[in-house]
Amino acid sequence: MKITQVETIRFKTITNTERDSDGHGHPGPERETTQTLLQIGTDEGVSGYWFGANAQAIDSLVKPAIIGEDPFYREKIWRDLNHRQRLNLGTLSDQVLMSVDLALWDLAGRALEQPVYKLLGGLRDKVPAYASTMCGDDLKGGLATPEDYANYARWCIERGYPAFKLHTWQPPYAGAPDPKRDIEACAAVREAVGPDVPCMLDPYHYYDREAALFLAKELEKLDYYWMEEPMDEHSMSSYIWLCEQTSLPICGPETCEGKMYVRAEWIKAGACDISRCGVGDVGGLTPLMKTVHLCESFGMRCEIHGGGPGNLHALCAMHNGEFYERGLLHPFINFDQPAPWLHEHGELMDDQGFVHVPQRPGLGMNINWDYIEKNKID
Amino acid sequence: MKITQVETIRFKTITNTERDSDGHGHPGPERETTQTLLQIGTDEGVSGYWFGANAQAIDSLVKPAIIGEDPFYREKIWRDLNHRQRLNLGTLSDQVLMSVDLALWDLAGRALEQPVYKLLGGLRDKVPAYASTMCGDDLKGGLATPEDYANYARWCIERGYPAFKLHTWQPPYAGAPDPKRDIEACAAVREAVGPDVPCMLDPYHYYDREAALFLAKELEKLDYYWMEEPMDEHSMSSYIWLCEQTSLPICGPETCEGKMYVRAEWIKAGACDISRCGVGDVGGLTPLMKTVHLCESFGMRCEIHGGGPGNLHALCAMHNGEFYERGLLHPFINFDQPAPWLHEHGELMDDQGFVHVPQRPGLGMNINWDYIEKNKID
Numbered sequence: 190m191k192i193t194q195v196e197t198i199r200f201k202t203i204t205n206t207e208r209d210s211d212g213h214g215h216p217g218p219e220r221e222t223t224q225t226l227l228q229i230g231t232d233e234g235v236s237g238y239w240f241g242a243n244a245q246a247i248d249s250l251v252k253p254a255i256i257g258e259d260p261f262y263r264e265k266i267w268r269d270l271n272h273r274q275r276l277n278l279g280t281l282s283d284q285v286l287m288s289v290d291l292a293l294w295d296l297a298g299r300a301l302e303q304p305v306y307k308l309l310g311g312l313r314d315k316v317p318a319y320a321s322t323m324c325g326d327d328l329k330g331g332l333a334t335p336e337d338y339a340n341y342a343r344w345c346i347e348r349g350y351p352a353f354k355l356h357t358w359q360p361p362y363a364g365a366p367d368p369k370r371d372i373e374a375c376a377a378v379r380e381a382v383g384p385d386v387p388c389m390l391d392p393y394h395y396y397d398r399e400a401a402l403f404l405a406k407e408l409e410k411l412d413y414y415w416m417e418e419p420m421d422e423h424s425m426s427s428y429i430w431l432c433e434q435t436s437l438p439i440c441g442p443e444t445c446e447g448k449m450y451v452r453a454e455w456i457k458a459g460a461c462d463i464s465r466c467g468v469g470d471v472g473g474l475t476p477l478m479k480t481v482h483l484c485e486s487f488g489m490r491c492e493i494h495g496g497g498p499g500n501l502h503a504l505c506a507m508h509n510g511e512f513y514e515r516g517l518l519h520p521f522i523n524f525d526q527p528a529p530w531l532h533e534h535g536e537l538m539d540d541q542g543f544v545h546v547p548q549r550p551g552l553g554m555n556i557n558w559d560y561i562e563k564n565k566i567d
Numbered sequence: 568m569k570i571t572q573v574e575t576i577r578f579k580t581i582t583n584t585e586r587d588s589d590g591h592g593h594p595g596p597e598r599e600t601t602q603t604l605l606q607i608g609t610d611e612g613v614s615g616y617w618f619g620a621n622a623q624a625i626d627s628l629v630k631p632a633i634i635g636e637d638p639f640y641r642e643k644i645w646r647d648l649n650h651r652q653r654l655n656l657g658t659l660s661d662q663v664l665m666s667v668d669l670a671l672w673d674l675a676g677r678a679l680e681q682p683v684y685k686l687l688g689g690l691r692d693k694v695p696a697y698a699s700t701m702c703g704d705d706l707k708g709g710l711a712t713p714e715d716y717a718n719y720a721r722w723c724i725e726r727g728y729p730a731f732k733l734h735t736w737q738p739p740y741a742g743a744p745d746p747k748r749d750i751e752a753c754a755a756v757r758e759a760v761g762p763d764v765p766c767m768l769d770p771y772h773y774y775d776r777e778a779a780l781f782l783a784k785e786l787e788k789l790d791y792y793w794m795e796e797p798m799d800e801h802s803m804s805s806y807i808w809l810c811e812q813t814s815l816p817i818c819g820p821e822t823c824e825g826k827m828y829v830r831a832e833w834i835k836a837g838a839c840d841i842s843r844c845g846v847g848d849v850g851g852l853t854p855l856m857k858t859v860h861l862c863e864s865f866g867m868r869c870e871i872h873g874g875g876p877g878n879l880h881a882l883c884a885m886h887n888g889e890f891y892e893r894g895l896l897h898p899f900i901n902f903d904q905p906a907p908w909l910h911e912h913g914e915l916m917d918d919q920g921f922v923h924v925p926q927r928p929g930l931g932m933n934i935n936w937d938y939i940e941k942n943k944i945d
Contacts, residue, residue, distance in 0.1 A: 261681070263688030264884050297686075301679040303639070308675075308686060310641030310853060453864035457835050475688060479860035486831035486861040506642050 190300070192260050194230030195252040197244035199223055200564040202529050205522065210361045213324040216331065216521040224530060226561065229292045231260055237296025238554065240530065242288040243280075250281050251289055260296050267475050283448070283472040290473025291499045291552065298551030305498075305552055309478065309506035315543040316504045317352070318536075319389065320345035321516030325358030325365065325374070331520055335374040339381035341520050346382050349542040352414070352512060353382060354389040366393035368400045372407045379411045387414035389440075394418045398427050405435035415440040415463055415492070428460035438462040443494050448472060449480040456487050467494030467514075474499045481507045498535050498552035505546045513544045532557050568678070570638050572608030573630040575622035577601055578942040580907050583900060588739045591702040594709065594899040602908060604939065607670045609638055615674025616932065618908065620666040621658075628659050629667055638674050645853050661826070661850040668851025669877045669930065676929030683876075683930055687856065687884035693921040694882045695730070696914075697767065698723035699894030703736030703743065703752070709898055713752040717759035719898050724760050727920040730792070730890060731756060732767040744771035746778045750785045757789045765792035767818075772796045776805050783813035793818040793841055793870070806838035816840040821872050826850060827858040834865050845872030845892075852877045859885045876913050876930035883924045891922045910935050 202224045207217030227242035237260070254273060255266055267290055274281045298305045306314075322341065325332045332338060342353045357374055358365035371392045378388055390413060392404060401419035408416055415438040420427045422445035432439050440463040445451050448471040455461045466480040477493075481503065484491035493500045493510045504510050515536055518524050527534040532555040538544045547553025580602045585595030605620035615638070632651065633644055645668055652659045676683045684692075700719065703710045710716060720731045735752055736743035749770045756766055768791060770782060779797035786794055793816040798805045800823035810817050818841040823829050826849040833839045844858040855871075859881065862869035871878045871888045882888050893914055896902050905912040910933040916922045925931025 259685075259689065261685035261689050264690035264886070267688075268690070268886060301681065303679065307637075307639035310645075311637065311639050312642035312646070449860070449864040450866065453861075457865075479863060482827070482857035482860035483831075483864040485857060486827040487835075488828065508642070508646060 190235075190260055191232045192229055192255050192258050193232045194228065194236070195247060195255060196228045196230070197242050197247050198226040198228060198561065199244065199566040200226070200530070200561045201566060202564060211359060213356075213359060214517060215323055215326050216328065216519050223566065226530075226556075227288045227292050229255075229260065229289070229296055231296070233300075235296060235300045237292040237294070237299060237551065238556065239288045239292040239295065239552075240528075240554070243282070243285050246280050246282070246285045247288070250277055251285065255289070260293050260300075263290065263293050263297075263475050266290075266293065267473060271472065283446075284469055286472030287468050287499070290475050291468060294474050294499070294502075295551035295554070302550045304546060304548055304550065305474070305502040306505035306546055309502065311506055312508055313505050314548075315539075315545045316501065316513040317511070317542050318350060318513040318515040318538055318544045319352035319354050319387070320348075320350040320518050321354045321514045322356050323517040323519045324356040325362060327362055328521070335370070335377035337520070338374045339377035341518075342378045342388075343381045344520070345518070346386060349538065349540045350515070351542040352387040352389070353378060354391060354514070356517065357390065357392045359393045366396065368392070368396065368404050371404060372411075375408060375411055375413065379413075384412065389413060389415050389417070391417040392419050394421065394444075396420055398430055401427070401431050402434055405431060405437045405439070409435060409437050413437060417441055417465065418443055425455060425458060425460045428455065429458055432459055432462060440465050440492055443467075443470060448476050449483055452480050453483055456484070456489060462489075464489055464491045465494050466491055468497070468499035468503070470494055474503060477503050478506070481509065485509045496536055498547070498554060501536065501544060501546050502552060515544060530557050530560050531555055568613075568638055569610045570607055570633050570636050571610045572606065572614070573625060573633060574606045574608070575620050575625050576604040576606060576939065577622065577944040578604070578908070578939045579944060580942060589737060591734075591737060592895060593701055593704050594706065594897050601944065604908075604934075605666050605670050607633075607638065607667070607674055609674070611678070613674060613678045615670040615672070615677060615929065616934065617666045617670040617673065617930075618906075618932070621660070621663050624658050624660070624663045625666070628655055629663065633667070638671050638678075641668065641671050641675075641853055644668075644671065645851060649850065661824075662847055664850030665846050665877070668853050669846060672852050672877070672880075673929035673932070680928045682924060682926055682928065683852070683880040684883035684924055687880065689884055690886055691883050692926070693917075693923045694879065694891040695889070695920050696728060696891040696893040696916055696922045697730035697732050697765070698726075698728040698896050699732045699892045700734050701895040701897045702734040703740060705740055706899070713748070713755035715898070716752045717755035719896075720756045720766075721759045722898070723896070724764060727916060727918045728893070729920040730765040730767070731760060732769060732892070734895065735768065735770045737771045744774065746770070746774065746782050749782060750789075753786060753789055753791065757791075762790065767791060767793050767795070769795040770797050772799065772822075774798055776808055779805070779809050780812055783809060783815045783817070787813060787815050791815060795819055795843065796821055803833060803836060803838045806833065807836055810837055810840060818843050818870055821845075821848060826854050827861055830858050831861055834862070834867060840867075842867055842869045843872050844869055846875070846877035846881070848872055852881060855881050856884075859887065863887045874914055876925070876932055879914065879922060879924050880930060893922060908935050908938050909933055
């Protein structure tokens with residue numbers, strides 16, 4: 190089988206989120222936006238798909254590299270693209286590598302009529318989710334106050350989520366960042382959900398060491414389950430310093446460049462208690478599984494960053510990640526409604542808080558081709 | 568798909584190797600022996616196979632654990648068996664886990680009509696091999712003298728092998744172990760093959776630190792490519808001590824218990840320059856790939872221990888292992904002749920020294936069912 194087609198389909202769709210000046214998503218008025226779908230096709234007719242792809246990078250850098258390759262040679266393709274990143278740092282990002290790798294996994298699953306997690310080697314068909322909020326805002330009844338977080342946490346537990354993670358306030362919101370206010374929100378959530386629900390915090394990412402340690406010590410008292418990225422992850426020494434002084438599990442790195450390599454160094458150096466990685470952070474499912482296996486070899490959890498089918502299939506083929514991150518959630522947004530380009534929600538969660546992996550071939554995305562065709566941008 | 572059958576077929580065959588009192592193989596008179604074939608069958612008719620299985624452990628410990636399981640749930644099955652090892656250390660060995668895991672990979676490949684390396688994600692379809700000798704002996708014209716090794720190395724290079732590894736003399740052979748004699752053999756081989764052929768040594772495994780360092784320093788002068796296991800691998804500190812004092816790459820651990828976990832500790836501690844692992848050392852292809860990914864995350868090679876289809880498929884889905892270990896070889900044995908229970912050699916090597924991975928579904932073993940049926944032991 191050979192790759193004969195590498196195409197990015199663009200189509201109009203609607204969204205009800207908007208991004209603040211720092212790039213974080215919040216609820217917003219419904220508006221039109223553009224979505225993309227990467228299609229990798231073959232001479233045998235079968236294709237693989239991934240939503241969200243950089244058309245320019247795909248056309249100029251990926252397509253010439255992978256046309257003619259066997260789509261089952263994922264290691265070769267990933268490695269080739271990885272080596273091309275060095276002189277294309279600004280354009281051939283890990284996100285681009287992810288889109289290609291996931292389309293290839295989807296293709297393999299579709300060709301073999303198997304869900305991807307079974308190709309990886311299955312462990313389970315459902316994973317407990319935690320509710321993962323959007324960052325704090327100033328919307329009345331949204332996530333504007335500690336009480337808002339508490340109310341929303343109560344709602345999420347009622348909905349079935351077994352655990353809850355706060356993303357607290359970040360610039361440009363007035364008063365942010367403020368570690369004391371972060372802790373007020375965390376305390377309100379703990380009070381609301383009771384002592385038995387695992388709670389996590391992912392705060393502002395550029396606190397200094399002292400502020401990060403303050404957060405950690407307060408979260409110890411609140412019996413929090415972990416904290417993510419309170420400081421710039423490029424300073425591994427800061428995380429070693431933090432881990433040495435707190436019993437709160439520190440989970441990371443997440444956004445730091447360096448794929449599985451940087452995670453190996455963090456583990457070796459004692460810069461984290463729990464590692465962290467999603468398909469988008471390291472360039473796909475292929476390197477995500479390498480990171481998961483690295484962590485497993487050190488007896489360490491690797492909590493998966495972000496949702497989506499790539500991360501869900503990974504979680505169903507590993508034991509050292511406890512939760513699926515479902516979100517980002519907000520009181521104003523109905524997350525249980527599928528994206529307009531899908532017939533069916535890809536992250537269906539039952540009343541006990543388990544997200545079920547689709548048993549459909551490949552990544553299991555049930556694509557609404559009529560919608561895409563109707564809204565296609567030529 | 569469900570596992571409905573777990574059976575060990577026993578059949579008579581012939582061999583021309585025999586084991587010395589320490590367990591090492593040498594050429595011997597042709598004699599009858601018993602071979603086993605593990606078959607894992609399913610309700611959908613497809614089966615997976617692996618040659619060499621402990622019938623008693625399979626029947627008493629494995630079968631009750633895996634009947635009814637989905638054969639694509641390799642992670643679940645491996646983990647379940649792994650946890651059962653603790654109270655069955657003497658019977659449920661890593662070798663038993665390997666046989667089950669490889670039969671499951673074979674089954675997946677047969678069910679999906681794909682060679683296993685493509686399920687893993689292919690990188691290449693052939694791997695350069697090194698000639699790996701049997702241990703030294705006292706057979707005239709065999710591997711009895713340094714000159715014997717030199718002559719045989721010359722023959723191997725002529726045959727196409729790009730690299731050569733000596734297993735030197737071990738007890739019960741007279742005069743063994745002797746580091747000076749090991750070095751005489753290594754020097755004779757270097758002299759015979761010239762300066763450009765990578766040469767490796769795997770000597771007696773219970774030398775003390777000083778003898779191991781002597782070997783390393785001499786092999787530095789002979790420009791050897793790596794050395795394996797000159798000391799008991801349970802003493803990791805001895806390997807740290809050795810690595811700190813030599814520029815010769817030290818490759819290991821190989822036989823040390825502890826699967827990917829012990830390899831993680833060796834890497835972290837600086838006890839090896841190159842890691843080492845085969846499907847038989849860690850309990851299958853599933854944990855082998857975890858080890859490979861661990862090593863890759865640290866930028867480290869993982870040279871694969873031993874031949875066979877499991878290791879060959881792994882090598883075709885990884886870049887951080889340079890060679891396929893072909894052997895064990897001896898001047899008196901024609902290794903290019905397939906085993907009697909196979910229609911075709913599973914480790915075919917071309918004139919350039921590349922071993923080609925079978926493109927047949929699963930592990931690619933071309934089983935001679937007539938032979939097995941004819942020689943079956945009821």
